[in-house]
Amino acid sequence: MKQLKNNTPKNLAPGLTGYYAHGTNMTLGLVEIKKGSDLPQHQHPHEQITYILEGQLDMTIDGKLCPLTAGMYYVIPSNVWHGAVAVTDCKVIDVFNPVREDYR
Numbered sequence: 001m002k003q004l005k006n007n008t009p010k011n012l013a014p015g016l017t018g019y020y021a022h023g024t025n026m027t028l029g030l031v032e033i034k035k036g037s038d039l040p041q042h043q044h045p046h047e048q049i050t051y052i053l054e055g056q057l058d059m060t061i062d063g064k065l066c067p068l069t070a071g072m073y074y075v076i077p078s079n080v081w082h083g084a085v086a087v088t089d090c091k092v093i094d095v096f097n098p099v100r101e102d103y104r
Contacts, residue, residue: 004030010103013039015086018094020103027100033057033090041083046096048076055090059083 004019012018015037020029027046033039033055041060050059051073059066059074061082066074076082096103 004028013037018103020100022099022104025098027094027096027103029094029096029100029103031090031092031094033084033086033092035086035089037086039084041081043079043081044100045078046098046100047078048082049095050074050076051093051095053091053093056087057090057092058085058087 002021004021007019007021010018010020012031015034016031016039018029018031020027022028035055050057050068052068052070054070056067056069059068059082061074061076062080067087068074
């Protein structure tokens with residue numbers, strides 16, 4: 001058994017640090033986000049589910065503002081533009097399918 005926090009951290013953007021585990025068909029990530037951090041709009045071929053463990057993350061998904069707080073999630077389809085701003089310090093779980101090879 002392993003802990004995500006023991007994996008090598010990946011700096012995704014200023015104030016965003018991810019810890020990832022990879023299976024055959026999916027990637028699981030724990031992302032820590034500092035208050036005020038901005039993840040610019042982007043898209044990727046991976047379907048993504050984002051689940052908020054702690055804090056408030058204001059996501060913009062396909063042009064729509066989606067404020068998410070602890071216990072909420074959003075399923076982001078493949079190739080949909082999305083980004084986020086952390087209203088508070090946040091901890092987030094992200095799941096991607098297929099595997100995020102760029103996060104290995």
